[in-house]
Amino acid sequence: GAVVSQHPSRVICKSGTSVKIECRSLDFQATTMFWYRQFPKQSLMLMATSNEGSKATYEQGVEKDKFLINHASLTLSTLTVTSAHPEDSSFYICSAGQGARGTEAFFGQGTRLTVV
């Protein structure tokens, strides 16, 4: 299957700083990227969906000014957690798809963010 690389796998940052997470599709063009957040022992909660070259669509309750998503190219999307606080500590996972309905979405390995 296709490969999605997510970086970094783990990051610890101080409260008030910003953190950028990258999600790259290595061998295909990802027209759609999904960003998820997963709390311990819980499911994946969709945060936003982004299509290349357009603004991301955020789920209700997700602060778009806090979780900045950029999908500037067909192989790269970034999630920036701005002014991070301890409650933002979580496991963030991206997935990439080729947009057509029914096409499998391929997942990155996730990023464990810890805000201290």
Next chain:
Amino acid sequence: AQSVTQLDSQVPVFEEAPVELRCNYSSSVSVYLFWYVQYPNQGLQLLLKYLSGSTLVKGINGFEAEFNKSQTSFHLRKPSVHISDTAEYFCAVRTNNDMRFGAGTRLTVKP
């Protein structure tokens, strides 16, 4: 918007026993269905998917699932589980620009 319900949060089972993990969905449009497995601190690995055609789909590691449109279900089964199948399993539903997950089922295989 569609939703996904996994009816069992935890399923304990003995090694070599059969298992079924249940998944129901609701949607006003046609959907595509997936099962993923997640090991601790890792991303998701696709087990199988239903896009169209035969309602019985076979996946990796001996898993299979059956799509039942009238009951809006997509239950995952394995005839004989191994210790290594212990993990979190997620059912997912996708439409054109949306992919949502169930709450997950923790499968624990005991010796």
